[in-house]
Amino acid sequence: MTAQTAPGRWPIKLPDLASRMQAATVCTISDPDDALLQALIMKLFADRQISPRPELVSYLAPRIERSFAAAAAIVDRLDHAALDQRRKINIALARELLDNPD
Numbered sequence: 001m002t003a004q005t006a007p008g009r010w011p012i013k014l015p016d017l018a019s020r021m022q023a024a025t026v027c028t029i030s031d032p033d034d035a036l037l038q039a040l041i042m043k044l045f046a047d048r049q050i051s052p053r054p055e056l057v058s059y060l061a062p063r064i065e066r067s068f069a070a071a072a073a074i075v076d077r078l079d080h081a082a083l084d085q086r087r088k089i090n091i092a093l094a095r096e097l098l099d100n101p102d
Helices: 015-022 034-047 054-063 068-085 091-099
Strands: none
Touching: 034 054, 034 068, 054 091, 068 091
8 A cells, every 4th residue: 555644644433444554564665866866767768768878867867856757757858859859868958948847
């Protein structure tokens, strides 16, 4: 199960179920660190058969929200912008997209 709050804090009315939920082991999934975020960005590019320069990935990681969704979003935006504008995916394009979130 995944949830925003621990099962022990859920408003469960059935006593048996409530006690079982309070006994459940809780594990927190933190936001990705730099290394994981960079690896995720590389994997997302690789899924699209794009091989960006390592400098681009190093540029992106500290400038985006530290989440899996943000990594997927910037890779998608870069891919679409490069195709639409017939440009290479590079730091200049990334800078433009990050400066103009629309």
